[in-house]
Amino acid sequence: MTIEKSRATRSAPSLDDARTRHQRARAVGLSPDYWYPVLRSRDLRAGKVREVQFQGSSLAVYRGSDDKVRVLENRCAHRQLKLSDGKVDGCALRCMYHGWAHDGSGHISDVPHDLFGRAIPRTKIGSFPATERYGLVWIFPGAPELALERSVPDLVELEPGNGWTHVVNSFVFDCHHSVLMENVCDFSHAYLHRKFAPFGPDAKLTRLERETDRVLLAYQTKVAGGRVSSLFLNGPEVDTQAIEMAYEYPYQRTDTGGKILEWCFPVPVNDTTTLAFFIFAFAPNTFRFPLLPIKMPSRLADGLTRIGNVAGIRRVLEQDVRAVALEQSAYEQHYAKPVPDLNPAVREIQDLMIDKWQPAQLDVRPAHLAVDNCSPHPQR
Numbered sequence: 001m002t003i004e005k006s007r008a009t010r011s012a013p014s015l016d017d018a019r020t021r022h023q024r025a026r027a028v029g030l031s032p033d034y035w036y037p038v039l040r041s042r043d044l045r046a047g048k049v050r051e052v053q054f055q056g057s058s059l060a061v062y063r064g065s066d067d068k069v070r071v072l073e074n075r076c077a078h079r080q081l082k083l084s085d086g087k088v089d090g091c092a093l094r095c096m097y098h099g100w101a102h103d104g105s106g107h108i109s110d111v112p113h114d115l116f117g118r119a120i121p122r123t124k125i126g127s128f129p130a131t132e133r134y135g136l137v138w139i140f141p142g143a144p145e146l147a148l149e150r151s152v153p154d155l156v157e158l159e160p161g162n163g164w165t166h167v168v169n170s171f172v173f174d175c176h177h178s179v180l181m182e183n184v185c186d187f188s189h190a191y192l193h194r195k196f197a198p199f200g201p202d203a204k205l206t207r208l209e210r211e212t213d214r215v216l217l218a219y220q221t222k223v224a225g226g227r228v229s230s231l232f233l234n235g236p237e238v239d240t241q242a243i244e245m246a247y248e249y250p251y252q253r254t255d256t257g258g259k260i261l262e263w264c265f266p267v268p269v270n271d272t273t274t275l276a277f278f279i280f281a282f283a284p285n286t287f288r289f290p291l292l293p294i295k296m297p298s299r300l301a302d303g304l305t306r307i308g309n310v311a312g313i314r315r316v317l318e319q320d321v322r323a324v325a326l327e328q329s330a331y332e333q334h335y336a337k338p339v340p341d342l343n344p345a346v347r348e349i350q351d352l353m354i355d356k357w358q359p360a361q362l363d364v365r366p367a368h369l370a371v372d373n374c375s376p377h378p379q380r
Ligand code: FES
Pocket: 076, 077, 078, 079, 080, 081, 095, 096, 097, 098, 099, 100
């Protein structure tokens, strides 16, 4: 099934025309055969539908009256109007024009007008697996048989009751996913963040290893060395002199002393737009009262994390949002110019992205879920 795509217009070379590794990295997509977060659960209330895009394919994500999230190809089975312009009705999604309802498996479940002596058409649209974890709605746009095999990443620290605090941020980056991934993995851009110093200008790459589906890295550098953040970090408890990192295709994560963890989940919206969710998690006792030898109660640590998120983490990421958008437009104009990258990590990351990409994967592959169980009772 081909799903109509809204492709961003671009002047840079396609994969076929790409001549360098850099150009190839800027032209590959991300494999749809993984789980991708597309929305925060709280942004999709029961009875609501939202449009999301994956690699130019439009999907309608909705929450039925039973509180379950379902994902359909975003076109009605009649004249292909966007279902995200329609309405949720029970567990089905109704088109705004003739009102045909589609259940979670993509079948037409109701036609609210005379059938002129005919049966309800058996045409159906694509449906996709969806689940919710860590306050996020995850979808699986790829080969349906892999959806069970490849689970949503296990972030055990975030399970309730283990004492960690965490914050979730999402940003839309006006750039190709490779530009974002290089940004989060290559610490040579400390200059951009010199005001907040999330890592130092002297960051030394101490590990770089390519495995089949991942690149493992480590930097020796002062992490979270900004004036305010270092005041609240519990020095003796948290080793902030080094950071471990992995590009575990298609996600990225970091680990600072086993106490500060970060995950980046990029979603390729189209060739020049990437949505990304960032989760930052902090172990118990990561924070202290400035200058006092007193442990910080977890409730206060929660509040401090949220304040730190707005005052620090988000401001650092906003600097990246601006820089990568500028890089993308510069690339569109100057793609033929040489790119003398110094950090060898960039090359490894680009190689992994290129190795993992098969052009046929540009199409999302609807699972065509066979049955849609609609329980009249909410699940939570
Ligand atoms: S156009 Fe969607 S139901 Fe007719």
